[in-house]
Amino acid sequence: MAGTAVRGRLTWQVATVGAVVDETPAVRTIELDVPDWAGHRAGQHLDVRLTADDGYVAERSYSLASAPGEPVAITVERLPDGEVSPYLADDLRAGDEIEIRGPIGGYFVWPWQEIVSPLLLVAGGSGVVPFRSILRHRADLGSTTPTRLLYSARSLEDVIYRAELDVVRNGLEVIYTLTRQQPPSWPGRAGRVNDAMLREIAWLPSQRPIAYVCGPTAFVETVATGLVGLGYPADRVKTERFGGMGGG
């Protein structure tokens, strides 16, 4: 049963790395075999703990890329000065063991209260990871909830899960905006998400939408402020901020 239980101990356990998939040159999805996984809700995350041989410990959180019911998977972006992300994205091999605990989270989860609201997902870079879980779960439920994903990436090469996202179906619309570089004859949007772009893409407040915004802190602040400015009630704009430079 999917993990609806929120009480009880959250303990560290050893997970074994299974398949790894290089999504982009900087991003890798890592499947994990977690012996005592209790299931999870779309949007939750897990904590990873690494221990070096001199006892040095580093801990980070990663959103679950897998939908409830699928093998546990996380997607990691290698950050330039990262301490943990280069290890996970480059060095980790099938058969390696890492400590994890999870699932964690009860706020940034979908469905939230009801499924029927139109759903707006706004992702900055690797902020799209929890949305893969949400969109897969939505498809698994057979939901046709009108859903728009606005996904901001530096370039087309940096778009994660592109093949999967390009299969538009069942009321899902994916809108990309490429901020640094666009391919020749790119018909899509360019530039950072701003108030004008939100006004064009976001569901109207009268449609009682619920919005999830995920990405670097500055991105989330801009988008969340923009949506509230459009009339979204603050409690229908859910936010999850990722660490950027220096935190990975």
Added chain:
Amino acid sequence: MSPISRGFHGRHRDATADTDRVPPGQFVTTDFPVLSAGPTPYTPLESWSFSITQGGDTVKSWSWRDLQALPVEDITVDIHCVTRWSKLDTRWRGVSVDALLAEADRDARYVLAFCDGGYTTNLPIADVTGGQAWVAFGYDDQPLQPEHGGPARLLVPHLYFWKSAKWVRGLELLAADEPGFWERYGYNNYGDPWREQRYAGD
């Protein structure tokens, strides 16, 4: 006991560093980690001042220009953070706290450093005088960056680096000791890295 993560090293830790210079439980880094308990303040130099206060009164105050006119020292020191990293041979430029306290009431036995953003830390006056402390505004031949405490921070290298308060705006003279921010939340009142005084009661 946590399993070792094959091949994980984490931040570069220099195992070859001269151990006489590294207090117990520390590792040497070549990075300069940024640690903060709150947002980085940005105070324009025109509004910046450094004050010595006592009992609610300002005993003495310096504008940015006043501070720069005081004798400036270049110092090279090792610094030790309670989160276990140490950085050797860090180069700073600043004004000795001795110069700032020269005209102050030396009957006060303690100081509480206060800062933009509300951070505080307490020290015995004996630990910020005698050439042990500076108000530093230069690091590595550059103006001190905001993320590292610029325009100016307290520099007290013989104690754990949380005592080297970032964004310092003054020292309050106290007759009785009063815990500052981290001291209230469980860190050691004094903080000597050589006696590994990290937490209260250590």
Added chain:
Amino acid sequence: MDALDGNAIGGLLHEIFGMEMTAATGTCANCGAVGPVAETVVYLQAPGTVMRCRSCTAVLMVVVRRAGVNCVDLSGMAALEPTAA
């Protein structure tokens, strides 16, 4: 390093309270603002974990880990109510 939010300490909060707390509702003792713990401003890169009010920046909670034990100061919260599961 940018501040994160309460989601980033979901695991730590679960350790402390024995349950999921990111959806819990906190009330700031300084300004009275009410909101989900997930939406607080969290600083992880420090000698301790500091949670601040998004409205007024006052400190809500500080966690200092000492010898494997979490020392928690919640004096900045006027109230903290978990949501019904």
